[in-house]
Amino acid sequence: MTLAADRALLLTEHHEEEHGPSGVLKWITSTDHKVIGKSYTITSLVFFCLAGLMAMVIRTQLASPDATLVNQHLYNELFTMHGSLMLYLFAGPFAFGGLANFIVPLQCGAPDMAFPRLNALSYWLYLGGGLIMIGGFLTVGGAADFGWVAYAPLSNAVNTPGAGPDMWIVAVALTGFSAIFTGVNIAATVFYLRAPGLTMFRLPIFTWNMLVTGILILIAFPVLTAAIVMLWCDRHIGSHIYTVSGGGVPVLWQNLFWFFGHPEVYILALPYFGIVTDVLATFSRKPVFGYRGMVFATISIAALSTSVWAHHMFTTGTALLPFFSLMTYLIAVPTGVKFFNWIGTMWRGSITFETPMLYAVGFLIVFLFGGVTGILLASPPLDFAVHDTYFVVAHFHEVLFGSAVFGGFAGLYYWYPKFTGRMTREALGKASFWFMFVGFWVTFLPQYLLGLHGMPRRIAEYSAATGWLTLNRLSTAGAYLLFLSVALTMVNLLVSWFKPVASGDNPWDAQTLEWATSSPPPHHNFFWIPPIRSERPLWDYNHPDHTKLHQGNGHAPERAPALVGSSSVRIIQPRPGGSGDETGGTDR
Amino acid sequence: MPFGFLAAAGLVLAGCNEKFGETKGATSQSHLEFSFWFWMMVAGISVAVFVWILIFWSIFRYRRKGDELPKQFHEHIGLELTYTIIPLLMVGVIFGFTVVVENRIDNVLKPPAVIVNVTAYQWGWIFQYSKPGPDPSVNCQQQPTDCVTVQTAPHAAPSSLPESYTSPLYPQLVLPQGETVRIFLRSVDVIHGFYVHAFNFSRYAQPGVTNSFEFYPTNLGVYDGQCTQYCGLYHSEMLFSVRVDTPSQFKAWYAQHAQQQQIPQTGGSS
Numbered sequence: 139m140t141l142a143a144d145r146a147l148l149l150t151e152h153h154e155e156e157h158g159p160s161g162v163l164k165w166i167t168s169t170d171h172k173v174i175g176k177s178y179t180i181t182s183l184v185f186f187c188l189a190g191l192m193a194m195v196i197r198t199q200l201a202s203p204d205a206t207l208v209n210q211h212l213y214n215e216l217f218t219m220h221g222s223l224m225l226y227l228f229a230g231p232f233a234f235g236g237l238a239n240f241i242v243p244l245q246c247g248a249p250d251m252a253f254p255r256l257n258a259l260s261y262w263l264y265l266g267g268g269l270i271m272i273g274g275f276l277t278v279g280g281a282a283d284f285g286w287v288a289y290a291p292l293s294n295a296v297n298t299p300g301a302g303p304d305m306w307i308v309a310v311a312l313t314g315f316s317a318i319f320t321g322v323n324i325a326a327t328v329f330y331l332r333a334p335g336l337t338m339f340r341l342p343i344f345t346w347n348m349l350v351t352g353i354l355i356l357i358a359f360p361v362l363t364a365a366i367v368m369l370w371c372d373r374h375i376g377s378h379i380y381t382v383s384g385g386g387v388p389v390l391w392q393n394l395f396w397f398f399g400h401p402e403v404y405i406l407a408l409p410y411f412g413i414v415t416d417v418l419a420t421f422s423r424k425p426v427f428g429y430r431g432m433v434f435a436t437i438s439i440a441a442l443s444t445s446v447w448a449h450h451m452f453t454t455g456t457a458l459l460p461f462f463s464l465m466t467y468l469i470a471v472p473t474g475v476k477f478f479n480w481i482g483t484m485w486r487g488s489i490t491f492e493t494p495m496l497y498a499v500g501f502l503i504v505f506l507f508g509g510v511t512g513i514l515l516a517s518p519p520l521d522f523a524v525h526d527t528y529f530v531v532a533h534f535h536e537v538l539f540g541s542a543v544f545g546g547f548a549g550l551y552y553w554y555p556k557f558t559g560r561m562t563r564e565a566l567g568k569a570s571f572w573f574m575f576v577g578f579w580v581t582f583l584p585q586y587l588l589g590l591h592g593m594p595r596r597i598a599e600y601s602a603a604t605g606w607l608t609l610n611r612l613s614t615a616g617a618y619l620l621f622l623s624v625a626l627t628m629v630n631l632l633v634s635w636f637k638p639v640a641s642g643d644n645p646w647d648a649q650t651l652e653w654a655t656s657s658p659p660p661h662h663n664f665f666w667i668p669p670i671r672s673e674r675p676l677w678d679y680n681h682p683d684h685t686k687l688h689q690g691n692g693h694a695p696e697r698a699p700a701l702v703g704s705s706s707v708r709i710i711q712p713r714p715g716g717s718g719d720e721t722g723g724t725d726r
Numbered sequence: 727m728p729f730g731f732l733a734a735a736g737l738v739l740a741g742c743n744e745k746f747g748e749t750k751g752a753t754s755q756s757h758l759e760f761s762f763w764f765w766m767m768v769a770g771i772s773v774a775v776f777v778w779i780l781i782f783w784s785i786f787r788y789r790r791k792g793d794e795l796p797k798q799f800h801e802h803i804g805l806e807l808t809y810t811i812i813p814l815l816m817v818g819v820i821f822g823f824t825v826v827v828e829n830r831i832d833n834v835l836k837p838p839a840v841i842v843n844v845t846a847y848q849w850g851w852i853f854q855y856s857k858p859g860p861d862p863s864v865n866c867q868q869q870p871t872d873c874v875t876v877q878t879a880p881h882a883a884p885s886s887l888p889e890s891y892t893s894p895l896y897p898q899l900v901l902p903q904g905e906t907v908r909i910f911l912r913s914v915d916v917i918h919g920f921y922v923h924a925f926n927f928s929r930y931a932q933p934g935v936t937n938s939f940e941f942y943p944t945n946l947g948v949y950d951g952q953c954t955q956y957c958g959l960y961h962s963e964m965l966f967s968v969r970v971d972t973p974s975q976f977k978a979w980y981a982q983h984a985q986q987q988q989i990p991q992t993g994g995s996s
Contacts, residue, residue, distance in 0.1 A: 297916055383985075484781075488790040512772040516826045519828050519831050520759065523927060526928065590746075592921075
């Protein structure tokens with residue numbers, strides 16, 4: 139009967155002195171999801187900063203029409219690596235490698251991921267892949283320069299020879315495997331390691347979204363891996379899969395790539411949707427509005443995302459336009475449902491604007507505009523007019539920067555106390571947010587207009603007669619603001635680490651399980667888990683008079699010592715009389 | 727900022743050949759795209775503003791006022807269904823218009839009077855004209871010597887900075903006004919993007935695939951064209967221009983080039 143009681147005792151026993159190596163060796167050999175999660179987070183942030191610096195060079199180059207700063211070859215390498223680092227090495231791994239690794243087991247009330255060693259392998263594949271990708275700059279011919287989408291036949295051995303592109307291919311394959319392993323791990327953890335009482339419909343939305351992301355990874359990444367193996371064969375062993383001369387079909391690459399690539403952008407968005415949902419609920423002091431609708435919306439988005447890939451290929455003349463257009467439009471519906479649910483979560487709440495909440499609301503405002511321009515692009519006649527122009531660049535950055543950076547920073551600030559036991563500096567965080575919010579619009583709104591005025595993407599230089607100069611300079615100025623904003627956040631993270639201000643276990647009065655243990659959590663995470671009767675067990679425990687109204691089972695849990703503000707690890711054995719309550723729902 | 731953008735968009739609306747940043751363009755297809763663009767922007771911005779208002783209302787109206795916790799409501803099935811079904815209906819309407827406009831853009835008004843074979847390569851363009859007339863039947867891929875040809879000057883790329891689009895380095899595609907023009911588009915190496923901003927249109931030039939599409943130029947003038955699909959080192963310099971002439975000017979231009987290039991003049995009815 140008392141699974142929870144057994145579990146608590148079991149977990150207590152596990153909290154023996156940790157054996158094994160210490161220092162760097164401990165870090166290298168660790169299979170603890172928290173250590174791996176932190177490694178992932180830090181590594182992906184480093185790649186984010188590197189890719190951001192490349193973006194600064196790109197924007198500075200475009201602030202004058204002539205190719206004054208870098209030559210065309212280097213420019214092509216820079217935008218290729220900017221895109222590749224951001225997409226393969228930052229936006230994804232930061233979410234499903236960093237935050238999810240750390241948070242999903244905690245939100246499930248689990249001691250670790252389902253496959254800790256596989257998890258460690260994921261990280262090392264990712265780090266190795268990342269270093270190999272960026273190592274392309276050290277080769278004679280330079281790094282890969284065929285764009286992050288590597289369209290065939292530009293990516294074959296004739297058009298882009300050299301070791302840099304090969305290293306890119308190997309790196310994408312390695313990080314792809316890393317993502318696949320993490321996807322397996324997340325799905326297995328959510329399915330099998332949930333705490334007693336934590337039914338699927340009591341999972342926090344972040345964990346739900348990570349589960350769906352994990353499954354989407356399993357659908358999308360193997361296709362990319364297969365495609366990239368074939369690309370490697372084309373380059374090295376003379377197969378002609380993507381080359382016309384040997385009977386191959388170049389557009390096959392686009393089909394395969396975007397069959398990965400479009401689910402990929404939702405792999406990069408859904409985790410951040412989840413972060414924002416949790417943050418909005420916490421800082422509105424209310425449950426997530428339309429919880430089930432939120433889950434179904436996430437699943438719908440994931441399902442639809444596998445049937446929209448050819449909207450990247452409207453102008454190839456080989457796509458069935460109405461089908462892919464309709465499927466793409468349809469994604470707006472569940473995304474719209476999410477928006478209304480987010481608003482419903484804030485509605486009649488008691489909202490405070492700590493830094494994570496600022497970023498979450500900022501995400502709502504900016505992502506909405508990126509979403510609307512996405513609807514425009516889903517229409518083939520409009521796509522014909524703006525395809526491969528800066529309009530697409532602006533749309534793409536609005537949604538991806540909106541989710542991965544606004545949403546990502548919301549998560550980073552929200553869970554920083556969980557990671558470290560330290561608070562971040564509010565003033566620095568807020569300054570960083572406002573620079574980012576203003577910088578974002580100044581950077582990307584001019585890019586929409588540039589696209590409508592006919593500026594193609596990926597050009598290193600342009601004729602002064604085009605009249606694109608002023609808008610480009612505005613966009614570059616905005617990019618510097620974004621640079622400043624990110625720099626402030628990085629300084630914030632470092633200052634908060636080296637000059638600690640203790641956060642306590644649950645500084646935000648949060649609702650979900652990850653805050654029910656100490657911050658940072660002990661080895662194997664939990665000594666005690668509150669009874670789980672809804673998707674926000676900690677809130678129910680801390681605020682027994684304010685649980686979800688109609689879901690009360692007649693008796694609120696006895697008021698126990700509040701966990702809020704406590705920074706010490708306490709071992710609380712489950713009350714013998716309470717064990718029946720605590721396992722309520724376990725059998726479902 | 728969003729509202730600043732709307733204000734800016736309103737200013738842009740004052741000019742009638744440019745709405746929400748998009749230009750009306752020089753072909754009947756671009757006019758269709760332009761008006762569709764306008765209504766899509768009106769719909770899109772209306773939705774965005776509606777949702778922004780809800781967001782801003784929430785964050786200003788429901789700021790924390792005291793220690794009392796808010797009512798913990800968490801769902802409203804009727805409301806949730808409403809905001810699922812209404813967007814679904816909106817998608818249906820938008821999709822209907824999309825299909826109508828798309829078909830009209832793909833459709834042609836008259837049989838083509840001019841056929842141009844456009845070949846893209848790293849890093850330039852070749853424009854080959856089949857003989858203009860009611861039956862422009864010459865196949866330029868098989869009989870290139872029978873086609874008036876305009877192409878990027880050798881060694882145009884690499885220059886340090888792209889010159890103006892009408893520089894003699896870059897080829898000019900001359901088209902007659904008020905006639906249907908069919909383009910056959912292909913590439914000999916990598917994928918390129920054939921894009922004329924004033925036509926509000928682009929299409930990939932791909933190896934192994936010949937794409938065809940039609941224009942109906944309505945406005946005289948000279949327009950910029952450029953490769954939009956990244957195609958390697960000198961992608962930025964793959965420029966061309968398009969000149970829309972009156973039909974008689976076009977005939978004169980064609981005759982002059984046919985004579986210069988010694989194209990046999992038999993078999994057509996120009």
